Amino acid sequence: MSVRLKTALLICMASMALVQAKAQVTVTGMVQDENKLVMPGTSVLNKTTGKRNYADAGGFYRIEAHRGDSLVFSFVGYITNTFAVNQSTGTLTRNIVLSKQERFLHGVEVKSQYTPYQLDSMDRRAQFQPWIEAKDIPLAGNSTPEGFGVSFSPITRFSKKEKEKRKFQKIYVQNEREKYIDSRYTPLLVSQVTGLKGDSLLRFMQKVRPQYEILRVQPSEEFIYWIADQYHAWIKKD
Incomplete structure (x- = not known):
């Protein structure tokens, strides 16, 4: 194989790797509670990249991610909801439902300077x-x-x-x-x-x-x- 052909193949492979590295998906949708009430202010965290966004006044969220990234949805007083992105490019629409936490907590033992x-x-x-x-x-x-x-x-x-x-x-x-x-x-x-x-x-x-x-x-x-x-x-x- 000629040096020129090898160089071309390496450039092609590097370009493909770069495209794959930059490929991302826009994840969007609405966050609601069990009664279908929208939840503005819901925290949307891409746990893989560390980037965070928040649902707007209508309960809609939007965040960039890559295939395999883990998205975490949190709201005070509600159970956290998590899902893994299974799409590589384009737009992924996923509506999220959060459930209220049980009020009563189990007994816990304090093992640090903070409770x-x-x-x-x-x-x-x-x-x-x-x-x-x-x-x-x-x-x-x-x-x-x-x-x-x-x-x-x-x-x-x-x-x-x-x-x-x-x-x-x-x-x-x-x-x-x-x-x-x-x-x-x-x-x-x-x-x-x-x-x-x-x-x-x-x-x-x-x-x-x-x-x-x-x-x-x-x-x-x-x-x-x-x-x-x-x-x-x-x-x-x-």
């Missing part, structure tokens, strides 16, 4: 940082000037997006509060205090739930007494 709640909280904050820390923009409303007819306003144009951002931030704060309660008000602790198990334990914890503001400043010993008092009151009513 499991703190570690999870830091991870959630890192995932949704752009939505959490975005500054508020005034919404068009009663302060809009009158008497000048209808005019274009950037504030009016982005009001929907701003409302969705504030809605997400409200959901995020509420979820963090519920997670904190779950981190202290565990089935293991309640069972140890009350002796309840199985369905009885579940019914008690669904009926009796501590308030976040009180629990945040309540020492463990006082919290145990509170559970015991609530249990005795529950037994009388049940």
Whole structure:
């Protein structure tokens, strides 16, 4: 084989390898919950490349990937959904459904300087940082000037997006509060205090739930007494 032919083959093979390396697919679709409600602000992470994007106000997402990449969909208070890209080029449409997490957590043992709640909280904050820390923009409303007819306003144009951002931030704060309660008000602790198990334990914890503001400043010993008092009151009513 001539040197010229070998060189041509090498160039051809290198070109094909380069094309394959650059080949990517645009993955798009809508994120909804089990009730078919759209979920703006859902985190879409390409776990393989580390790139992240977010679903828009309509729940639509778009992210670039390669065949075999793993995409992870996350939203506060919902079970993470993952799938592997099985297409090499073009556009891949995949609608995602997220299911709510169970409220009650299992007992856990702390093995680091942070509690499991703190570690999870830091991870959630890192995932949704752009939505959490975005500054508020005034919404068009009663302060809009009158008497000048209808005019274009950037504030009016982005009001929907701003409302969705504030809605997400409200959901995020509420979820963090519920997670904190779950981190202290565990089935293991309640069972140890009350002796309840199985369905009885579940019914008690669904009926009796501590308030976040009180629990945040309540020492463990006082919290145990509170559970015991609530249990005795529950037994009388049940």
